[in-house]
Amino acid sequence: xxxxxxxxxxxxxxxxxxxxTQRRSRPGELAxxxxxxxxxxxxxxxxxxxxxxVLVKGxxxxxxxxxxxxxxxxxxxxxxxxxxxALVGTLWIISLVAVICLPIGIFSAIYLEEYAxxxxxxxxxxxxxxxxxxxxxxIIFGILxxxxxxxxxxxxxxxxxxxxxxxxxxxxxxxIATREAIRAVPQSIRQASYALGATKWQTVSRQVLxxxxxxxxxxxxxxxxxxxxxxxxxxxxxAVTFITFNPDGLDSRYTALPIxxxxxxxxxxxxxxxxxxxxxxxxxxxxxAMNSIAIFVRNRFEKRW
Amino acid sequence: MSTVTYEPxxxxxxxxxxVTTVNHSSTTSRPAVSISAIxxxxxxxxxxxxxxxxxxxxxxxxxYGAYEAVRDTSMPIQRKQITAMIGPSGCGxxxxxxxxxRMNDLIPGARVTGSVTYHGQDLYAKDVDPIEVRRRIGMxxxxxxxxxxxxxxxxxxGPRVTGMKVDNMDDLVEKALRDAALWDEVKDKLKTSGLAxxxxxxxxxxxxxxxxxxxxxxxMDEPCSALDxxxxxxxxxxxxxxxxxxxxxxxxxxxxxxxxxxHYTAFFTAEVDQEQERHGRLVEFSQTGKLFTNPxxxxxxxxxxxxxx
Numbered sequence: 001x002x003x004x005x006x007x008x009x010x011x012x013x014x015x016x017x018x019x020x021t022q023r024r025s026r027p028g029e030l031a032x033x034x035x036x037x038x039x040x041x042x043x044x045x046x047x048x049x050x051x052x053x054v055l056v057k058g059x060x061x062x063x064x065x066x067x068x069x070x071x072x073x074x075x076x077x078x079x080x081x082x083x084x085x086a087l088v089g090t091l092w093i094i095s096l097v098a099v100i101c102l103p104i105g106i107f108s109a110i111y112l113e114e115y116a117x118x119x120x121x122x123x124x125x126x127x128x129x130x131x132x133x134x135x136x137x138x139i140i141f142g143i144l145x146x147x148x149x150x151x152x153x154x155x156x157x158x159x160x161x162x163x164x165x166x167x168x169x170x171x172x173x174x175x176i177a178t179r180e181a182i183r184a185v186p187q188s189i190r191q192a193s194y195a196l197g198a199t200k201w202q203t204v205s206r207q208v209l210x211x212x213x214x215x216x217x218x219x220x221x222x223x224x225x226x227x228x229x230x231x232x233x234x235x236x237x238x239a240v241t242f243i244t245f246n247p248d249g250l251d252s253r254y255t256a257l258p259i260x261x262x263x264x265x266x267x268x269x270x271x272x273x274x275x276x277x278x279x280x281x282x283x284x285x286x287x288x289a290m291n292s293i294a295i296f297v298r299n300r301f302e303k304r305w
Numbered sequence: 306m307s308t309v310t311y312e313p314x315x316x317x318x319x320x321x322x323x324v325t326t327v328n329h330s331s332t333t334s335r336p337a338v339s340i341s342a343i344x345x346x347x348x349x350x351x352x353x354x355x356x357x358x359x360x361x362x363x364x365x366x367x368x369y370g371a372y373e374a375v376r377d378t379s380m381p382i383q384r385k386q387i388t389a390m391i392g393p394s395g396c397g398x399x400x401x402x403x404x405x406x407r408m409n410d411l412i413p414g415a416r417v418t419g420s421v422t423y424h425g426q427d428l429y430a431k432d433v434d435p436i437e438v439r440r441r442i443g444m445x446x447x448x449x450x451x452x453x454x455x456x457x458x459x460x461x462x463g464p465r466v467t468g469m470k471v472d473n474m475d476d477l478v479e480k481a482l483r484d485a486a487l488w489d490e491v492k493d494k495l496k497t498s499g500l501a502x503x504x505x506x507x508x509x510x511x512x513x514x515x516x517x518x519x520x521x522x523x524x525m526d527e528p529c530s531a532l533d534x535x536x537x538x539x540x541x542x543x544x545x546x547x548x549x550x551x552x553x554x555x556x557x558x559x560x561x562x563x564x565x566x567x568h569y570t571a572f573f574t575a576e577v578d579q580e581q582e583r584h585g586r587l588v589e590f591s592q593t594g595k596l597f598t599n600p601x602x603x604x605x606x607x608x609x610x611x612x613x614x
Contacts, residue, residue: 191411192452195443197437199436210453
């Protein structure tokens with residue numbers, strides 16, 4: 001048997017002597033680049049336009065009246081009106097959501113990631129449900145809260161009812177974010193810990209969780225930011241449209257910024273629209289502040305492997 | 306000096322008389338085949354000085370689910386000796402290594418049959434606590450994996466989590482780093498992150514971390530495969546030193562390394578059975594000098610002379 005003769009030919013463009021300096025135009029590359037830039041521009045442009053619009057619209061109301069004064073139903077008194085009761089209500093609710101939702105969400109995630117045997121059908125069912133819950137419309141959670149928490153448990157239209165329902169609403173987000181953060185911790189760290197004779201809980205609490213803190217904090221704060229902007233479930237849960245007192249306990253009636261904004265906007269007078277724009281800026285400022293904390297925490301505690 | 310005590314898993318045997326064995330046979334009977342690649346570089350293994358087995362494997366098979374990864378392995382691990390496991394990829398040497406301190410427990414579906422004994426006690430008996438096992442039998446991994454903590458905390462972690470009674474943690478950390486030949490390089494920066502060290506230093510930090518809990522046996526899973534030759538030489542030197550106090554089992558892809566550092570060598574290979582499934586098998590276990598110069602099995606000879614693998 002004779003050896004096969006192999007002849008190779010160089011592709012023409014790489015033939016010796018062909019000019020390296022001759023840049024070829026690649027239309028596909030350019031087209032995709034432009035398309036991606038256009039997408040970014042659209043997203044960013046819309047956001048900027050919205051921000052600019054509320055800033056301009058609410059400019060006259062952006063002062064301390066916003067948080068020192070109560071809302072009013074009387075147009076004649078609008079000059080001295082603010083959204084204090086809604087702001088305080090929102091802060092009450094969001095603090096309670098943090099207290100209720102973060103421990104439950106984080107520990108659920110730890111269980112699912114570190115302890116649960118994913119071969120068991122009930123654990124798989126749990127995972128599937130959590131994924132699905134994250135996609136359930138918030139109004140459904142509102143109706144659930146109305147039926148079970150407000151009526152059956154008899155907690156009524158109170159701060160604690162709103163906080164529990166919003167906690168349930170963002171719980172899947174916290175669980176999913178925490179699981180991602182835990183999963184990002186390299187397996188080699190766990191193995192090293194076990195090989196030194198550490199127990200499971202020691203490994204989780206001293207190695208996995210500290211390493212996952214940036215991801216957990218980011219996910220948690222983004223989840224809280226979502227809760228803070230929710231209006232739909234609160235409408236069902238009897239958030240009051242105008243109250244001139246601040247909530248003073250878990251069983252207090254309440255209103256919240258998104259609800260307040262909604263009720264202002266449904267009014268015909270231009271002054272109300274102005275006040276609503278001011279409240280929107282206030283709400284945005286709170287959300288932006290929370291997201292800044294998330295970014296700060298992530299950068300401060302980020303680990304490189 | 307720090308004094309460290311902990312409750313034993315069981316009573317350690319009283320000091321047994323160490324039996325000095327005959328030296329290897331490389332001088333008496335050279336095999337016909339050329340083994341120049343191995344034999345020329347060194348004297349093929351240390352003289353084994355002990356035949357007191359601290360661990361015994363008999364008929365050990367390891368399964369991942371229904372798949373039998375390693376089949377029917379029997380070999381001793383001699384006290385204060387370095388035992389090397391060599392063989393081609395997929396021959397199950399790392400799997401066997403992980404079964405020696407129950408790290409396999411962490412892999413879902415992994416199962417060990419046969420018996421692995423440690424001072425005569427079955428490691429897989431129902432009442433044995435795998436946490437306790439790993440406190441006696443430490444492990445160093447292929448890729449250096451320091452914790453994202455300071456150098457000091459990396460070393461102190463083991464003593465802390467195992468609840469060792471430590472009079473002076475500073476002394477213990479220094480001793481462990483000295484024993485791992487790392488102290489002089491890091492003594493001025495104990496508070497910096499372990500991840501800031503070079504790869505070779507990280508691996509010595511991992512060794513320091515392991516010996517800080519005063520194990521009896523140290524398992525090393527290809528500890529030098531991610532390191533350059535200089536760092537590798539340092540780790541090998543360290544292994545010689547450590548063998549004065551510890552029993553070491555090392556998995557390596559590098560035959561020269563096995564020949565250089567170990568007293569005993571186990572050669573594994575992968576076999577294909579009638580159902581076309583691959584299983585790891587122990588082919589030959591003997592003193593390193595004998596295995597590299599006068600292998601009993603044709604497959605060992607083929608492997609060490611570079612005909613396959």
